[in-house]
Amino acid sequence: MSLVTLAVGPKGAEVTENSRETLAGLGGPLSPGDPQQIRTGPGGRPENCRTDDRDTARPTAAPTDVKWRQLMTIMMPTSPSAGPLHTDATMWWCFAHTPTGAVLAAHVIPVQLSSTSWRIVAEQQIVPGRQRDSFVAGKAAAEETNRRDNAVGRFTGFSTESYSDDSATVRLLVTNPMGGYLSTTVTVRWRDGDWKVALLDDGSLYSSAKQATPDGYIMWGA
Numbered sequence: 112m113s114l115v116t117l118a119v120g121p122k123g124a125e126v127t128e129n130s131r132e133t134l135a136g137l138g139g140p141l142s143p144g145d146p147q148q149i150r151t152g153p154g155g156r157p158e159n160c161r162t163d164d165r166d167t168a169r170p171t172a173a174p175t176d177v178k179w180r181q182l183m184t185i186m187m188p189t190s191p192s193a194g195p196l197h198t199d200a201t202m203w204w205c206f207a208h209t210p211t212g213a214v215l216a217a218h219v220i221p222v223q224l225s226s227t228s229w230r231i232v233a234e235q236q237i238v239p240g241r242q243r244d245s246f247v248a249g250k251a252a253a254e255e256t257n258r259r260d261n262a263v264g265r266f267t268g269f270s271t272e273s274y275s276d277d278s279a280t281v282r283l284l285v286t287n288p289m290g291g292y293l294s295t296t297v298t299v300r301w302r303d304g305d306w307k308v309a310l311l312d313d314g315s316l317y318s319s320a321k322q323a324t325p326d327g328y329i330m331w332g333a
Contacts, residue, residue, distance in 0.1 A: 156305070160304065162193070162194060164212075167210065169210045169274055170271065173330070173332060174192070174211055176190050177190055178190065178191065185222055187218060187222065188215060188218055188331055190215060194215050195216075202228060202231060202232050203219050204235070204236065204305055210274045212306060213306055214281050216299050216307075216308075217281035217297035218281075218283065220306070220308045223236070224250075230247070237308050237309075238300050238309045238310070242310035242313075242314050243310060246310055246314040246315075249314060264286040264292075265285060266284075266331060267286050267330060269328060270282045277301045278299070278300045279298070279299050279300075279306075280299075282328070284328045284330075291323075291324075292324060292325065294322075294328075295318050295321070297317055
């Protein structure tokens with residue numbers, strides 16, 4: 112059974128002189144696949160990232176072209192129209208600049224931060240700033256102590272809590288192995304031609320998980 116880990120990595124840690132080496136060279140975020148920072152595609156996007164961004168309405172149903180693909184041990188919702196259009200070995204990226212694209216980015220990006228390439232994902236798919244520095248320092252420290260997180264469920268539904276051209280907050284519904292459902296939120300921002308995760312003030316990817324019911328959620332139906 113593929114499980115979703117809501118607490119990907121520890122909460123952020125204080126950035127001290129001892130953690131400066133961990134953060135050395137952490138720049139960006141660049142657009143994945145565009146290391147020269149030359150974005151010559153429409154809207155300042157990488158040339159090889161083209162999406163149909165016309166549907167700006169908040170989704171009222173799961174994408175009709177949804178395809179479930181395995182990312183590490185987790186089954187992820189993807190869409191040939193809304194993204195991720197590139198599913199490289201290092202990261203999945205290139206989401207539509209639409210509410211549905213934001214929804215899919217909110218599912219995919221946090222899970223990638225449990226992969227062995229999490230540092231690259233953090234550089235390119237997390238909004239830079241103090242929170243990202245804190246997240247990287249905390250996750251690096253957790254790696255050193257071989258800390259593990261608890262898997263808590265499977266993606267089963269979503270709702271778009273808020274959306275604008277440059278920011279979206281998505282509520283995720285996951286199954287609870289103990290019964291029922293849990294919900295949490297992820298915020299993403301449009302930056303450098305793709306959606307990036309905006310961390311909470313304490314460096315967390317997700318808000319605290321709460322018990323929930325399917326009411327008000329769009330169910331994935333998988």
